Amino acid sequence: MSIVKINAITVPRERFDEFAQRFASRAGKVSAAEGFEGFQLLRPNDDRDVCLVVTQWRSEEDFRAWMTSADFAAGHAQHRSSGPVGTASEVWSFDVLETETPSA
Template sequence: MSIIKINAITVPADSGDELAKRFAARAGAVDNQDGFEGFELLQPTDDRTTWLVITRWRDEESFEAWKSSKAFGHGHAQAEGEAPQKPVGMSAELWSYKVAGGSAAK
């Protein structure tokens, strides 16, 4: 059964576009990781400043293998020769869920 990892990232109200830009620059970096099933970046549509990074994995082992992989380190590292970037997020929490029910759109 799939597991869901949600990284809830709180950013200053004027920094959401920068967060989206940084995720777009890394688009596809995790796609070929064994056990990876999907990714979404959710932007709040109200006054909230917490964005959600949602990934779906085959199992906990697949997620843990990705976290310790070179691909994870590369995706979260500063590019060589690039000026250091300040973190966009003010805080982040990692939430973990398993699918307990639901339905599929037809």
């Protein structure tokens, strides 16, 4: 059973573009990580100020391996050097119980 990890990051609206640019310029190594199944970066289009980083993994073990990898550290180097864009964050974790995709 796959798992989904969601990093819910509070970002001031005036920094939304900077937040998106940081993701666009990240190392991008996650797509090659063992067990990685998908990524989405979601920005609210209503009055909320919480952006969501959604990743899907084959297992909790694969996600934990990614979190402790050198590629993860490299992808987050900008955060360490330039400081965070967000003012708060929390990680949510879910089991994928059902998935539906459009029929061809």
